[in-house]
Amino acid sequence: MARLNSFFLPPDQWPSAPGDVVSLQGDEARHMLTVLRTQADQTVRLFDGQGNSGLFRVLKAGKKQASLETISLEDAPVSGSNLTLAIGWGKSKRRNYLFEKIVELQAEGVVFWEGVRSQGRLPSEPKETWREKCIQAAKQCGNPYLPSVSVLPDGIIGLIEFSASFDHCYLAWETEAATIPLKPLDLADGRSLVVIGPEGGMDESEAMQLMDAGFKPVTLGNSTLRWETAAAYCLSLAFFAGQEMK
Amino acid sequence: MARLNSFFLPPDQWPSAPGDVVSLQGDEARHMLTVLRTQADQTVRLFDGQGNSGLFRVLKAGKKQASLETISLEDAPVSGSNLTLAIGWGKSKRRNYLFEKIVELQAEGVVFWEGVRSQGRLPSEPKETWREKCIQAAKQCGNPYLPSVSVLPDGIIGLIEFSASFDHCYLAWETEAATIPLKPLDLADGRSLVVIGPEGGMDESEAMQLMDAGFKPVTLGNSTLRWETAAAYCLSLAFFAGQEMK
Incomplete structure (x- = not known):
């Protein structure tokens, strides 16, 4: 089957059964209607970022909004990997690339933390553009899950607190002291957190604390x-x- | 030891012993002298892209050329992986990213081939910018080897001819017929070639021929x-x- 165009429908609007009618609005509606010029009666794929996806028929294609009827709903697949990356903040142009790869390679999430050698200021909350980048990537690769994306306060202390819910915590450290390869x-098993230092590397005291x-x-x-490699x-x-x- | 700045010296100019004097010219000299403002008596690292590297002392820092004395030469390390990627040609802005990753992850090389679904025309020989991108990446990550980069004529037939020298040839195929994961x-052993289709995917007849x-x-x-993921x-x-x- 040729790949259907995919659009993101927020989980609080997800239908419960075939026949249910949903409404697509905002950026996703614009993409569907203006960019891809989707018309009434066409079939598209919607997903909610939490594993749900399904086929929908366009009932009405307006200017800024589309209504769609649920044709069929798919069970959420087992999600890909249980990896969360904890990346030292930096002023990088390559961050968008990271979001793409996280979605394509089906990781659970990414958190940013501010290290001693971080350049630039960590925002106080995730930027809207990060989520948009993840949605775009999910549409492209068909992953019905969106990764969790967050920023951690309090540097290494915040990172240590955050790590409490993980089964395995690794520190990717560029030093001769680290000899065991990941x-x-x-x-493979349980939820894993892997810490990657900021672009200038991790401070030794930070590594020690971890x-x-x-x-x-x-x-x-x-x-x-x-860092992004x-x-x-x-x-x-x-x-x-x-x-x-x- | 703090990371020394690295510069590429072509293999035909590589010195044979400490004390030998070499001359750095062209882009690499410009980078050393104009961008990084390296001065006489500073120590730098040179590499030849074939595994040789060493420490050199700047004797004379001119405007467009530098002469350097060999301090010490390092044995070529065992090269990283024996993987060559054969990538279906496409009009991608992401090609530079590929060169970086190939160098950082120490692959042996990359070849481009023109598939039925390739977009844009495969150049008749590798572009000079590709090699420059590889050199930049090698300077950044310290890999003394530069990957081989080439273009293959004759589409899938050229690719099959090229594959003769490899121990293992794999075809990464996005189809339900391919069920065994790479x-x-x-x-791990021997030289491997992995074929990745162009952005629109491989044609079924191409996959069959391979x-x-x-x-x-x-x-x-x-x-x-x-494709680049x-x-x-x-x-x-x-x-x-x-x-x-x-």
Whole structure:
């Protein structure tokens, strides 16, 4: 089957059964109606970012809003990997790329924390554009889950508090002290958190605090990876592990 | 030790012993002298892209050229992974990203081939900017090897001819017919070639020709990956395999 165009419908508007009528508004309606020029009677795919997706028939294609009838609903699949990345904040033009890869490689989420060597100021809450980037990526790759995206206050202390709910906490540390490589198997069971330092690297005292809090130091290998390559590498190992376990 | 600035010296100019004097010219000299304002007596790192690297002392920092004395030479390390990616050509703004990731994740090389669904025309030879991008990435991450980068004529036939020198040939195919996942172990021994289709995907007849020629179909998982995410994923598995085997 040719790929259907996908649109995001917020979870509080998700239908409960075939026949239910829903309304698409805002950016998603604009994309459907103005950019893709979708018309009445066409079939599209909607998803809610929490695993739900389904086929819908366009009943009415207005200028800024579309109403659609539910044709069929799919069960939420088992989500991809249970990896959350905790990335040291930086002034990077490459952040959008990260959101794409997180969605495509089906990670659970990403949090940003402010390290000693972070450049620029961590925003007090996630930017709307981050979520939009995730939605775009989810539409493109068909992942019905949107990752959780958040910012952590209080630097390394906030990160340690955040880590409490995870089964495995790893610290990707570029140092000779970290000799054990991160493996797909490390990311296979339970929920994992992998910390990646900001662009200038992690401060040694920060690494020490994390290790004192139980984070396992791991190496990502003998190359000096850019932060977003380190992220793509961890996402890849976790995605591989997630595929293998099914 | 703080990271030294790295510069690329072509292999035909590589010194044979400490004390030898070399000359840096062109873009690399400009980067050293004008951008980084390196001065006489400073120590820098040079590499030749074929695994050689060493420390050098700047003897004379001119306007467009620098002469340097060899302080010490390092043995070429075992190269990272033995993976070559064969990527279906497309009009992508993301190609530079690919070169970076190939260098950082220490792959052997990349070749571009023109598929039935390729958009835009494959150049008849690799562009100079591709090599520059690889050099920049190598300077940044410290990889003393530059990947081989080439373009293949004759579409799928050229690709099949090219594949003759590889120990393992895989075809990453987005279809329900490919059920076996590509694994790090598949990329651990010998030289591997992984084919990734162009942005619109591979034509079924192309996939058939590759399979007839002995390529193994593999899946990269249950997500619709963009071509450069598929590439980063394969590079990550190979880099992991390369680390593990050492």
